[in-house]
Amino acid sequence: MSVKRTSRARAFVMAGASLAVAGLLAGCTAGDSGSSVTENQNSAEENAASGDTVVIGFSGPAADHGWLGAINSAAQAAADSYDDVELRVAEGTNDANLQISQVETFVNEGVDAIVLLPTDGAALTEAAIQAMEAGIPVINVDREFSDPAAARATILGDNYGMGVSAGSYICERLEGQDDAVVAEIAGIDSLPLTQDRSRGFADALADCGLEVSNRVAADFTIQGGEAVTSQLLSAAPQIDAIWNHDDDQGVGVLAAIEAAGRDEFFMVGGAGSANAMRAIESGDSVLEATVIYPSTQAADGIALARLIAQGKTMSDLYTPSVPNRIVLDAPVVTADNVDQYIEFAFES
Incomplete structure (x- = not known):
């Protein structure tokens, strides 16, 4: 199953790519040949070589x-x-x-x-x-x-991107179910990263006409995840999908779900733990996907x-210095691609 970004996110990425291409073209046409672009670029071999x-x-x-x-x-x-x-x-x-x-x-x-x-x-x-x-x-x-x-x-x-990825996946799975009940189990609400994840999730759901019906916040711990999930399940007799922000607290989330005997919904996790990926791989859990947070x-x-x-540059970039801001990707891991990610997973 492919996972699409929201139209808002796609527009942002395409706009950024267009600017980058335009900038590179401008740099190459401003001089006579553009050959100077590579003069300050370190090769991978140069970067790997021992220095001071x-x-x-x-x-x-x-x-x-x-x-x-x-x-x-x-x-x-x-x-x-x-x-x-x-x-x-x-x-x-x-x-x-x-x-x-x-x-x-x-x-x-x-x-x-x-x-x-x-x-x-x-x-x-x-x-x-x-x-x-x-x-x-x-x-x-x-x-x-x-x-x-x-x-x-x-x-x-990419905390905002995590939310977008989770919401986009849920939108695809619930396509056509305009009355679907979507729940969210967040991390620590006072942290900007949690706020960004929730904002991205809400934006992605909005693009397909859904919204969060029930939301609780834990504390990124197993105990916290279990406690708030028990409260959530008591308050919501019917749920179609859950996004849990964090796979570590997800151990407690899954324990609460098992204790309640609930399985009418599917769940998406967050971060990319090994135990989450093993559950996804097994096909025997309500957890069917997780969003990577590297x-x-x-x-x-x-x-x-x-x-x-050491005053070096990044070997695969032409700019003569290390970028000052790098945001990593937030891909969705499912049974279809778990074998590509599980070797990089961490143990909860």
Whole structure:
């Protein structure tokens, strides 16, 4: 089954692509031959070659969640893959003040770059700005700072796109059912990422004439997912589709569904955990799809930090510097394509 983006999302992507092509054409026709476009481009071989040792400080939240654990292990694995990277990992914490002190320590140590997944983007913004002002490039991962000056590069999962992908999939599955009951099990409502996911979901549903009939919010934990799902199922005697924002809390969501003996609906998950993909693969669960939220973001941050610190460019781009903002894709995983994604999945 193909999964279509909303018309709004398609228009945005096509507009961006048109601008990019126009810009490239303009660059090639402005000079005599356009051959200078490739002069500052590093090859993949040049980027892979060992260079000056880069000391990178990495700080992220406590790994109290399968996705966060995967983020941390992938960051370390990425650093280990380079013989010219020394990674200094601060203890994971959910205390913004402690994380601020970790950033300050990295600055005092004079690291070459900092990769930071903030426990709270707004709270860590000033500390990141101070690092940038000290000449240390900061790579912001996942939870965005409140000021673009706080980061040299930002790499993000597509939270709005997750919602669009989930909503588009549900629209296709419920095509023609204008009275369908759609439920949503969100994460932490106070986080911008949750708000973006819900906004994308609502926009996608609106494009096919549907809306969220029942909504609850959990806290990205198994216990929270189970508790709010029990409340949801009690309040809604009939449901046609559910989108659960997070596969870690989805373990609790599925437990509550099983305890209630409900199976009249199908469910879409979020993030891309291994247990979710195994359930999808089995065909024996109400969970029939999940939307990827890459757990490789910090690993990508390590790679970008190395390139930036060594003054290299991205080998597959012609622009002579590393982009300052990268948003990753949010594809839908179903039984038809799960074999393409399961090796990259994380354990809840």
